[in-house]
Amino acid sequence: MSQGIRWTEFKPYEKNLVKVLGDLEADVLEALWKLKVAHVRDIHREVARKRKVAVTTVATVLDRLFEKGLVERELKRTRGLYYEYRPSLTKRQFESTIVRDVLKGLFETFGDAAVSYLINQVGIKDEQKIEEFKVYLEKLKQEEESS
Amino acid sequence: MTNSILILITPYLYATLLSLIMSVAVIIGLKLVHKQAYKIRTMMLVAPLMGSVTIMVGVSSLCLIHWLFMNHPNPGHAVCDQISPESVRFICTSLVTLAFASLGSAVSVGIITYYLGDKIAIHLFHAKTLNQSEEKEIYKTLNRLSRKAGVRPPKLFLIERSMPMIFTVGKRNSATIMVSVGLLENLSSKELEASLAHEISHIKNNDGLIRTLAFSLKLATPFNLLGYLIEPAIYREREFLADEASVALTNEPSALISALIKISEAFAVKTKRGFFYGLAIGFFLESPLRSGLFNKHPPLEERLNRLLQLKKSRERRQ
Numbered sequence: 001m002s003q004g005i006r007w008t009e010f011k012p013y014e015k016n017l018v019k020v021l022g023d024l025e026a027d028v029l030e031a032l033w034k035l036k037v038a039h040v041r042d043i044h045r046e047v048a049r050k051r052k053v054a055v056t057t058v059a060t061v062l063d064r065l066f067e068k069g070l071v072e073r074e075l076k077r078t079r080g081l082y083y084e085y086r087p088s089l090t091k092r093q094f095e096s097t098i099v100r101d102v103l104k105g106l107f108e109t110f111g112d113a114a115v116s117y118l119i120n121q122v123g124i125k126d127e128q129k130i131e132e133f134k135v136y137l138e139k140l141k142q143e144e145e146s147s
Numbered sequence: 148m149t150n151s152i153l154i155l156i157t158p159y160l161y162a163t164l165l166s167l168i169m170s171v172a173v174i175i176g177l178k179l180v181h182k183q184a185y186k187i188r189t190m191m192l193v194a195p196l197m198g199s200v201t202i203m204v205g206v207s208s209l210c211l212i213h214w215l216f217m218n219h220p221n222p223g224h225a226v227c228d229q230i231s232p233e234s235v236r237f238i239c240t241s242l243v244t245l246a247f248a249s250l251g252s253a254v255s256v257g258i259i260t261y262y263l264g265d266k267i268a269i270h271l272f273h274a275k276t277l278n279q280s281e282e283k284e285i286y287k288t289l290n291r292l293s294r295k296a297g298v299r300p301p302k303l304f305l306i307e308r309s310m311p312m313i314f315t316v317g318k319r320n321s322a323t324i325m326v327s328v329g330l331l332e333n334l335s336s337k338e339l340e341a342s343l344a345h346e347i348s349h350i351k352n353n354d355g356l357i358r359t360l361a362f363s364l365k366l367a368t369p370f371n372l373l374g375y376l377i378e379p380a381i382y383r384e385r386e387f388l389a390d391e392a393s394v395a396l397t398n399e400p401s402a403l404i405s406a407l408i409k410i411s412e413a414f415a416v417k418t419k420r421g422f423f424y425g426l427a428i429g430f431f432l433e434s435p436l437r438s439g440l441f442n443k444h445p446p447l448e449e450r451l452n453r454l455l456q457l458k459k460s461r462e463r464r465q
Contacts, residue, residue, distance in 0.1 A: 040309065040332060054412035059329045060310040073309065075328060077281060082332040083309060 005069040005089065005097060020098055027051065028061045029070060029087065029094075037086045070094070107140055159242060162206045163370045166199035170373035174380075185388040189357065192381045196364035199371040200250075207246035214239035250367050257363035261356065265317035274304035274325055285331070288340050289324075289347075295396055296344075296351045298322075310413045315346045315355065322350045329413070338406035341397050348392030354385045383445045390450055391457060400458035404451055411447050 011019050017026035024047075031046035032038060038046075040062065044055045062085060065071040073083040089097065106114045115133060173195045180187055214236060260267075268274070279286050285303065293300040301322040306312055311334065312327035324346045334342065349355070361381040365374040394400045 040329075054409070054415065056311050056329070056333050056409050056413035057415045059333060060413045060415075062309040063329075066309065075307070080284075080331060081282070081305070081328055083328055 005094075006067070010102060022061075022064070024051075024053065024057070024061050025065055028058055029065060032071065032085060032087045033091050037084060039082060039084065043085065104140065107137060111137060156238070156242075158206045158209065159370070162199075162202045165202055166195065166368065166371040167373055169198050170195040170371060170377060174373070174376070182387075183391070185384060188384050189381060192377050192384065193357075193361065193364070196361065196368065196371070196374055196377060199368035199374065200364060203246050203368055203370070204250070207243050210239045211243050214243070249369050253363040253367035256366060257359050260362070261318065261359045264355070264359075265321075265323045268314075268316045268325060269304055269323070272304075272306045272308075272325065274306050277303040277305045277326070284336070285339065285343075288336075289343055292340070292344050292347050292396055296347050296392075298347060298351050301347070301350060311410050313342050313346060313410075315349050318355060319350055319353050322355065330410075333409060334406055335402075337397075337399055337402040338409065341393055341399050341403035342406045342410075344393035344396040345389050345403065348389040348396065349385070351392065352385065352388055354389065357385060358382060386445050387450070387453060390454060394454065394457055394461075398461070400454045400461065404454050404458075407447060407450060407454075 009020065017029065021029065027047050027050055028043060031043050035042055035046060040055060040059050043062070044053070044058045047053055047058055062071060062073070062083075066073055070088055071085055072088050073085050076082050076084050087094075103114070115137070118133065119130065173191050177188060177191060180191065182188075277285070282303075289303060290300050299320055299322075301315070301317075301324045304323055304325045306325055306327040308327040309329045310327060311330040313324065313330050315322055315324050317323045324343065330342070331339070358381075361378045365371075365378040368374055390403060393403055397403075
């Protein structure tokens with residue numbers, strides 16, 4: 001698992017972000033990526049376009065996303081206390097982190113099967129790409145040995 | 148031999164039976180007492196727990212005396228002549244130890260939760276004092292409600308969580324109300340006032356002490372299985388009372404109703420059953436993890452129904 005973000009499950013047969021997040025968590029995070037910086041009410045307004053949900057339910061979900069390291073929040077004091085939320089990672093960063101973590105996990109545990117799948121099913125025929133994979137696997141092995 | 152052991156344990160079996168009968172009588176008796184006679188109802192619920200403790204102490208003392216005088220000739224108990232002194236010593240010692248261990252743990256847990264509960268909660272939630280000069284409005288409301296309720300204004304601590312949370316810890320004269328950022332940003336000022344009034348009513352009604360007492364008494368009598376039903380029943384009674392007292396303080400039943408709905412909606416999502424989640428739920432709302440009888444908060448529906456009735460009767464009076 002990568003540093004910073006703490007996601008705990010991978011559901012290969014789910015769609016989109018629900019593969020790695022809860023249903024509502026995915027919607028809230030998508031909304032936050034769209035808004036960039038937002039108050040819980042703005043996020044709720046955005047999520048409510050897709051589904052019926054209460055503001056405080058969104059607040060609980062934001063707590064979870066914060067605990068997972070996907071959301072940052074800053075305490076503001078203008079006109080009462082409130083949080084200003086922003087995503088910790090961009091959508092692209094988030095996706096590459098997930099791919100890295102999942103692939104790393106697969107290579108660590110099912111190295112041979114993973115490589116043969118990539119070569120035979122995905123169709124990586126490029127010699128150079130295969131070389132890159134070998135280097136990557138070596139690096140993983142070394143990391144494992146040193147740890 | 149088995150027979151003799153059974154006779155020795157008999158006092159404990161009688162004690163258990165007596166406690167259970169007492170508890171059943173009270174649970175049935177509660178149906179006859181008016182729902183709003185909170186004082187009587189709480190006393191009725193505490194009574195069987197107190198009774199169980201008295202029975203347990205009595206039986207254990209008898210056992211202890213029996214054991215102390217066992218070495219004297221003619222101890223006056225036919226059974227003890229039939230079984231070896233070692234067996235008598237073993238049975239009596241274990242029974243007395245059990246009694247004193249549960250009593251001791253109940254007293255120490257009671258003292259710790261009553262005197263250090265606020266410090267433990269502040270530490271667990273990493274709570275910080277809510278700045279009085281920056282949060283004038285909420286302190287103004289708090290002081291006004293405390294004055295009206297006739298209690299010393301409690302301290303206010305802030306929990307850095309997005310979900311709405313509010314609960315009270317500590318003794319009556321130095322109570323602490325903990326609120327989360329999520330509560331302050333999601334509740335309207337009237338809803339916040341109603342929730343604060345609910346917590347201040349807990350302080351006024353000395354619910355911290357009653358909760359500790361109920362919990363300790365349950366712990367002191369592990370053999371009274373009905374204690375596990377009676378303790379949460381006491382909490383539920385106190386919740387209804389705090390709801391009513393809150394309305395009496397603010398005259399705003401609708402605000403408390405909407406505050407309760409908003410807070411309950413925070414738990415609509417399937418959240419991780421973390422420690423904080425458990426605590427938060429345990430303090431303010433019914434727990435979906437327990438079934439009704441073991442729940443420390445009354446079902447939301449019943450709370451709302453009672454508040455709606457209260458609202459109607461108030462409107463009729465005006």
